[in-house]
Amino acid sequence: MVKAMSYGSGSFEIANVLQFHHVDYLAVAYSDERMELRKNGITLPIMVMNPELMNFELMMRHKLEPEIYNFRQLNQLSEMLKKHTGDPFRIHLKLDTGMHRLGFEESEINELVVRLTNNKNLRIQSIFSHLAASDEAEHDGFTNLQVQKFKTMSDQVMKNFTYSIPRHILNSSGILRFSEAQFEMVRLGIGLYGIAATANEQNQLEQVATLKTTISQIKNVPSNETIGYSRKGKVKRDTIVATIAIGYADGIRRRLSNGVGKMLVNGKLAPIVGNVCMDMCMLDITDIPAREGDEVIVFGSDYPVTEMAKSVGTIPYEILTSVSQRVKRVYFHE
Numbered sequence: 001m002v003k004a005m006s007y008g009s010g011s012f013e014i015a016n017v018l019q020f021h022h023v024d025y026l027a028v029a030y031s032d033e034r035m036e037l038r039k040n041g042i043t044l045p046i047m048v049m050n051p052e053l054m055n056f057e058l059m060m061r062h063k064l065e066p067e068i069y070n071f072r073q074l075n076q077l078s079e080m081l082k083k084h085t086g087d088p089f090r091i092h093l094k095l096d097t098g099m100h101r102l103g104f105e106e107s108e109i110n111e112l113v114v115r116l117t118n119n120k121n122l123r124i125q126s127i128f129s130h131l132a133a134s135d136e137a138e139h140d141g142f143t144n145l146q147v148q149k150f151k152t153m154s155d156q157v158m159k160n161f162t163y164s165i166p167r168h169i170l171n172s173s174g175i176l177r178f179s180e181a182q183f184e185m186v187r188l189g190i191g192l193y194g195i196a197a198t199a200n201e202q203n204q205l206e207q208v209a210t211l212k213t214t215i216s217q218i219k220n221v222p223s224n225e226t227i228g229y230s231r232k233g234k235v236k237r238d239t240i241v242a243t244i245a246i247g248y249a250d251g252i253r254r255r256l257s258n259g260v261g262k263m264l265v266n267g268k269l270a271p272i273v274g275n276v277c278m279d280m281c282m283l284d285i286t287d288i289p290a291r292e293g294d295e296v297i298v299f300g301s302d303y304p305v306t307e308m309a310k311s312v313g314t315i316p317y318e319i320l321t322s323v324s325q326r327v328k329r330v331y332f333h334e
């Protein structure tokens, strides 16, 4: 799953490594993301999960393999393919087994089969569904039901076709926790970047991404002065403040202001003082020996992105994908 700039890590770079390692498929959310990969020489088949069914020739030319999740889409596509000759057009069927986001429902399977068996221009490249809570033990009963439902629904489709159709339902935490439901494929997302849902699983993974910046200036601020906009950062003691080169325009959300967020300076956690600015923010480093130019870790192996996410009540996915474009990505090859 290389959607959303490969979880903020860089679409092409990650896709290229995956291509090198012979993965079978890539998946993105929208067509534009796929165009970007094709333009840069990624030749792997790419599934598009939320495709805009635009110009047919364009889809064929770029080997678009859309996810088809309802009859509206299927009708549009069939209409476009009416005069089509040659190889059938490859689609991926999405079944709704309880997530209730996109997908055909159980009651629609019979009609779906009729429509597909009557259309020689379409080939089902895979059948899939998505788990709603594969990372949460309290919902394991529901997850097992989803898997069961998926088996039944997909069998209902598959028995009408002579060719074999791969199936997939597992995302990262599903891969870790429901290995018996791997079918023929899995959809690895956040796990690729070494991030797991629970501490136990995290022990088996290594986080690959670090977000870091440097200290631009260090100031000694006397007690009772304030720091930054709206004078929110009132200091109650003589304080050493480090102004660092990262702000909300880089993805450091303003919710982290005034002590909610922390960053690592020379191995110690320093709280943010005052409001986060657009391009900068300030840290209280009174108790941490540091010099201008020193490195500051926003998240990384010693301060997991999961921790940072927790402090603002969100999930690592949101943090990773909101690191903005202007933050330079540097890749290390082993």
Ligand SMILES: *Cc1c(COP(=O)(O)O)cnc(C)c1O
Binding pocket: 001, 049, 130, 170, 171, 172, 173, 187, 188, 189, 190, 191
């Ligand atoms: C994003 C996504 C995944 C990957 O999920 P992770 O939890 O990151 O592994 C898998 N399937 C679908 C349909 C998705 O949208």
